[in-house]
Every structure is written in C-alpha cells, then in structure tokens.
Amino acid sequence: MAITLPKLTNSLYQPAALARGRALRYVVPICLFILATAFEFWEHWREEGMFPLLDRLGTLEVIIFGLVGPIAVYLTVNYLLQIMTELDNARQQTAVINRNLEEIVAARTAALQVSNDELAQANLRLRQLDQMKSDFVALVSHELRTPLTALNGGLEVALQSADTLPPSSRRILEAMASESRRLTQLVQNILDVSRLEAGRLTLNLGPVAVAPLLRRAVELIVGDRRPVIWHLPAQIPPIWADELHYEQIIRNLLRNADKYSPAGKPVDIHVTARDDGVQVEVVDQGAGITPEVQAMMFERFTRGQTGENASPGWGLGLYFARKLTEAQGGQLSVRSPAWPAPGVPGASFSVVFPLAAMAPEELEDD
Amino acid sequence: MTEILLVDDDQNLCQLLREYLTGQGHAVYCAANGRAGLRALFEHKPDLMVLDVTMPQVDGWETLKRLREMSDLPVIMLTARDEEADILRGFSLGADDYVCKPFSFAQLAARIRAVLARGRGMDSAEELRAGDLVVNLAARRAQRGAELLNLTPTEFNLLVALMKRPGVVLSSEELVREVWGPQYASEIGFVRRYIWHLRNKIEPDPEHPRYLHNERGFGYRFQAVG
Numbered sequence: 279m280a281i282t283l284p285k286l287t288n289s290l291y292q293p294a295a296l297a298r299g300r301a302l303r304y305v306v307p308i309c310l311f312i313l314a315t316a317f318e319f320w321e322h323w324r325e326e327g328m329f330p331l332l333d334r335l336g337t338l339e340v341i342i343f344g345l346v347g348p349i350a351v352y353l354t355v356n357y358l359l360q361i362m363t364e365l366d367n368a369r370q371q372t373a374v375i376n377r378n379l380e381e382i383v384a385a386r387t388a389a390l391q392v393s394n395d396e397l398a399q400a401n402l403r404l405r406q407l408d409q410m411k412s413d414f415v416a417l418v419s420h421e422l423r424t425p426l427t428a429l430n431g432g433l434e435v436a437l438q439s440a441d442t443l444p445p446s447s448r449r450i451l452e453a454m455a456s457e458s459r460r461l462t463q464l465v466q467n468i469l470d471v472s473r474l475e476a477g478r479l480t481l482n483l484g485p486v487a488v489a490p491l492l493r494r495a496v497e498l499i500v501g502d503r504r505p506v507i508w509h510l511p512a513q514i515p516p517i518w519a520d521e522l523h524y525e526q527i528i529r530n531l532l533r534n535a536d537k538y539s540p541a542g543k544p545v546d547i548h549v550t551a552r553d554d555g556v557q558v559e560v561v562d563q564g565a566g567i568t569p570e571v572q573a574m575m576f577e578r579f580t581r582g583q584t585g586e587n588a589s590p591g592w593g594l595g596l597y598f599a600r601k602l603t604e605a606q607g608g609q610l611s612v613r614s615p616a617w618p619a620p621g622v623p624g625a626s627f628s629v630v631f632p633l634a635a636m637a638p639e640e641l642e643d644d
Numbered sequence: 645m646t647e648i649l650l651v652d653d654d655q656n657l658c659q660l661l662r663e664y665l666t667g668q669g670h671a672v673y674c675a676a677n678g679r680a681g682l683r684a685l686f687e688h689k690p691d692l693m694v695l696d697v698t699m700p701q702v703d704g705w706e707t708l709k710r711l712r713e714m715s716d717l718p719v720i721m722l723t724a725r726d727e728e729a730d731i732l733r734g735f736s737l738g739a740d741d742y743v744c745k746p747f748s749f750a751q752l753a754a755r756i757r758a759v760l761a762r763g764r765g766m767d768s769a770e771e772l773r774a775g776d777l778v779v780n781l782a783a784r785r786a787q788r789g790a791e792l793l794n795l796t797p798t799e800f801n802l803l804v805a806l807m808k809r810p811g812v813v814l815s816s817e818e819l820v821r822e823v824w825g826p827q828y829a830s831e832i833g834f835v836r837r838y839i840w841h842l843r844n845k846i847e848p849d850p851e852h853p854r855y856l857h858n859e860r861g862f863g864y865r866f867q868a869v870g
Contacts, residue, residue, distance in 0.1 A: 420724040420725060421724070423724040423744075423745040423746050424654050424657065424698075424724055424745055425654075425656075426745070426746040427654075427657055427745040427746040427747060428654060428656045428657040428660055430746050430748065431657065431660045431661065431664065431748070431749045432656075432660045434664070434748060434749050434750065435660055435663055435664050435667075435749065438664075438667070462746050465746075478727070480727070480728055482794050482795075482796055483796075484795070484796035484798070484799050484841055484845075485796075485798075485799075485834065485837050485838050485841050486796070486798070487798070487824065487828075487831075487834045487838075489828070489831065490824045490825065490828050490831075493827075513833055514834075515833075515834070515837075516834045516837050516838065520796070521796040521797055521798055522796075522797065634837055634841060635841075636837065637836050637837050637839070637840030637841075638840070639836060639840075639858070640836055640837065640840075
C-alpha cells in the first residue's frame with residue numbers, strides 16, 4: 279500500500295515570488311529616494327527660489343525624506359525577505375523529508391507485501407498439512423474398521439460357545455472382547471473428531487428427555503462404585519440435541535468425575551431448567567483443576583493430570599466433548615474449585631443445551 | 645437352507661462370518677473380489693449376496709451395478725464408510741441394505757433375515773409397514789417412500805411402539821413405559837413434544853397428519869389414512 283503525502287502549494291513560498299521580492303528590495307527604496315529628493319528640490323525652489331542643499335534645514339529635509347524613508351522600506355522588505363527565504367528553505371527540507379518518507383513507505387510496503395505473500399504461502403502449506411493429517415486419520419480409521427470387524431466377530435463367534443470353554447479361556451476372551459469394544463469406540467471417536475473438524479459430522483437432531491438419559495449414563499459409568507447425589511427439578515423440558523452425541527458428552531463428564539474422585543466420594547449431579555436451555559452440572563470431589571490446566575484442558579491431547587498418578591485416557595475426550603457441544607448450539611464449561619472447603623476443591627463441569635421447540639398444543643395450554 | 649454368497653477380500657472376516665452364518669443355518673460361499681463374486685453367482689445361484697464395497701479389481705459398487713443389469717438378487721452392502729452420501733449411493737444402486745463396519749455378526753444375521761423375508765414377500769418380524777412408511781427394525785432405519793428419515797434412537801423407538809399397535813390409542817404413560825422404561829411412567833410431560841417433532845419428521849403435512857393422530861385427553865393413535 280503506497281502512501282501519498284500532501285505537498286506545500288502556497289504561492290508565497292514559490293521561488294519566483296521570492297526573486298520578485300529580492301528585486302523590489304532595491305527598486306522601491308531607489309524610486310522613493312528619487313521621488314522624495316525631487317519633491318524636496320521642487321518644493322524649496324518654489325517657496326524659497328533656491329536648492330535645498332544650500333541651507334541646513336533643506337539638507338536635513340532631503341536627508342530625512344529622501345534617505346531615511348527608503349532605508350526603512352529597504353530594511354522592512356529585507357526582513358520580510360529573510361523570513362520568506364527561511365520559509366522557503368523549510369519547504370525544501372520538508373519536500374526532501376517527504377520524498378524520503380515516501381521512499382521508505384514504498385520500501386516498507388513492498389517488504390510487507392513479500393511478508394504477506396510468504397505468510398499466505400505458509401498458511402496454505404499449513405492448511406494442506408492439516409488436510410493431509412485429517413485425511414490420513416480418516417483413512418487409518420477406515421482401514422482399522424475392517425480388522426476390527428473380524429476381531430469383534432471372531433470373539434463373538436468364540437463366546438457363543440462360552441459354556442464349553444475352560445473358565446480361564448472364557449475370562450481371557452471376555453477381557454479381549456471388552457478391550458476390542460474399547461478400541462472400536464476409540465476408532466469411532468477419532469473418526470468423529472476428524473469429521474467434526476472437517477465440518478462433515480452429520481448431526482441427527484431431535485428432542486431429548488434429559489432425566490432418563492442421565493440415569494442410564496450414571497448406571498453405566500458410575501454404577502454402584504460411588505454414591506450419586508441428584509438435584510433434579512420436578513419438570514425438565516426436553517432439549518434439542520443429537521441424542522447419541524449428547525449421551526456421549528454426558529458419559530465423558532461422568533467418566534472424568536469418576537476417574538478423578540477419591541474412592542467412595544459422591545458425585546453431585548445438578549439439573550437446572552433455564553429460560554435458554556437445560557443445564558447439567560457434574561460436580562466431583564477430586565483434587566480440583568488449576569487455572570493453568572483449565573485454560574488448556576479443552577485443547578487436543580491434553581489431560582488434567584500427567585505422570586504416574588494419571589489415569590489412562592486419550593486426552594481427546596474433553597476436546598471432542600466441547601466441539602460436539604458447540605456444534606449442537608450448546609456450551610460446555612468448567613469451574614474449579616467447585617466446593618468452598620479448601621480440603622476438597624473438586625471440579626464442576628457444566629453443559630447447557632437449548633430447549634426443543636414447544637408443540638403448538640403446549641403453547642395453547644400455557 | 646438359504647444360500648449366501650459372501651464377497652469380501654478380507655479372508656479372515658470371510659472365514660469367521662462363514663462359520664457364524666453356517667451356525668445360523670445358512671450355506672455360505674465366499675469370493676475374494678467382485679469378479680470372483682459374479683462368477684460364483686452363476687455357479688451357486690445364492691439367495692442373497694453380502695458384498696463388501698472396498699475390494700481390489702472390481703469393487704463393490706461396480707459389482708452391484710453389473711449384478712443389477714441381470715438380477716434382482718437381494719444384496720447387503722458391507723462398508724467401512726458410514727457417511728450418509730455413501731449409504732444413499734448404495735441404495736440408489738439397488739442395494740437392499742447397508743451395514744457399516746465394524747458391525748456385530750448378530751446384527752448382520754438379523755438384517756439377512758429381514759432382507760430374505762422381504763424378498764419372499766413375507767411379513768418380517770424385522771420390518772413394519774404402513775402406507776409408504778417402512779421401518780426396518782434390524783437396521784433401525786425408517787423410510788417414507790425412498791426418503792430416509794432422520795429419526796433419533798428414541799424417536800425411532802416411539803414410532804415403533806406406535807406402529808406395532810396400529811389403530812390402538814396409546815396413552816402418554818403407556819408410551820413412556822414402553823420407550824423410556826416403567827420407572828419414568830410418572831414423567832409424561834415430554835411425550836407431547838416428542839410426538840410433535842416426530843410428526844414433523846414423518847408426516848408429509850404435519851398440520852394434517854396422515855399417520856400420527858391425537859386423541860385429545862386419551863393419547864395417540866397410529867393409523868395410515870388417505
């Protein structure tokens with residue numbers, strides 16, 4: 279982008295005006311001297327019949343009117359000319375500075391253009407790499423599905439006759455079947471993440487009754503391992519969501535609460551019906567989450583804990599949960615500490631989903 | 645005994661499926677690619693073909709296209725891609741059903757039963773029909789004519805609960821018992837909203853329902869009219 283600076287155009291500062299001024303500095307005083315001296319000679323000749331220089335008063339008059347006036351004019355014009363010359367110099371200097379500035383701006387603009395082009399190129403390369411990564415992930419996940427089918431199916435066939443197997447073989451096969459199901463779920467999650475990022479995840483939206491889904495998820499994830507304290511309002515309006523993905527999000531939050539809570543400590547579930555949606559809050563009594571971890575825990579491949587005490591996991595769960603929530607018009611947030619007592623900071627994860635539109639007959643009844 | 649031709653390049657999967665389906669009372673032939681599959685078709689004249697999409701040489705799409713030029717043999721496609729565009733492509737080429745990998749063998753067996761029953765013009769325990777609505781219980785898929793309906797799992801269960809008893813008025817409580825479970829029988833508040841959204845998805849004109857009727861004060865009735 280080139281910048282054009284305004285030029286000084288006032289005619290006072292033009293060199294021609296200055297040259298005229300320099301000439302007038304001599305012409306005007308000389309004319310004044312001749313006129314004044316001639317007038318004095320004429321006046322004295324007419325009144326006294328003699329030339330002024332022959333008496334003292336006449337000489338004084340010729341000096342005062344014929345010389346002092348023109349000298350004063352000369353000095354004034356000269357002074358003005360000096361000011362104008364200085365202004366002219368300043369103008370010339372400004373013009374030089376302007377020119378330099380324009381050159382600098384042009385050079386910088388060109389450099390910026392080069393940087394912009396490089397940045398655009400780098401962006402393009404990054405996008406291509408990201409696309410390649412997504413394609414690769416999708417390809418690998420697809421490729422994994424065929425052997426997974428054989429693996430799951432083989433275990434299904436083997437376990438059909440589980441009664442005839444020795445107990446140890448049966449236990450091993452059941453453990454393998456459970457791990458194989460987990461692997462299948464992981465592959466599905468990775469595929470879903472890559473689809474979500476590419477904007478290709480198809481959502482199947484409809485009304486979802488929150489309470490039955492929550493109870494089912496709690497039964498499955500928490501079971502009898504720890505108490506669950508429910509805080510449910512009498513009426514919860516159905517939300518508008520993809521049922522399977524909503525359950526996936528809820529299960530993820532429950533699994534985290536279960537994973538990071540000390541054994542035997544309860545998990546609290548608060549459900550609040552709001553004007554803009556239904557909020558489900560899962561509150562644990564774990565070690566809490568520091569603000570630094572909170573700031574990055576929704577990124578890909580990060581986990582609340584690392585090191586030997588960390589629970590197994592992929593670090594994809596919360597990232598996916600938030601992405602999925604946002605894709606359905608909901609919000610997922612974290613608050614920690616969740617409890618006032620310093621010994622039990624805990625963490626609270628909350629999801630808010632919009633309400634399913636009311637049926638016309640419900641509106642009539644209201 | 646029904647004869648099934650299994651066309652898939654994954655030999656392990658073929659072997660395991662052959663074992664499973666044989667145990668279910670089917671005779672199973674295997675072919676490793678589309679060309680071999682079409683040859684085996686003439687040789688064995690099976691009752692149904694299970695066809696993998698991704699194969700070397702002649703792939704599943706091409707095989708299905710060539711097969712449909714000469715036969716209306718029921719075909720179930722197997723694929724590792726579960727995007728809607730692929731599923732629709734399968735149906736437009738004349739597939740009878742579509743199973744995404746990884747699938748459970750029991751689910752495939754149920755779908756084989758459903759497709760075979762439909763092929764014989766028999767009422768299938770795996771399929772419900774009313775007007776131009778077709779609900780495939782094994783595939784958990786609902787269609788109105790050729791259009792695939794995007795129902796959530798609960799909407800699907802609700803529709804099935806209503807369709808299984810055509811002409812009968814079911815109260816909200818009965819529906820909740822059947823769809824969500826008896827422990828929620830007192831929470832009938834959300835049924836109306838489910839019904840309304842379901843109607844929006846299945847009815848050609850939700851203002852004048854053809855299938856799902858309100859019996860004010862009593863409940864809901866499924867009946868295809870008009």
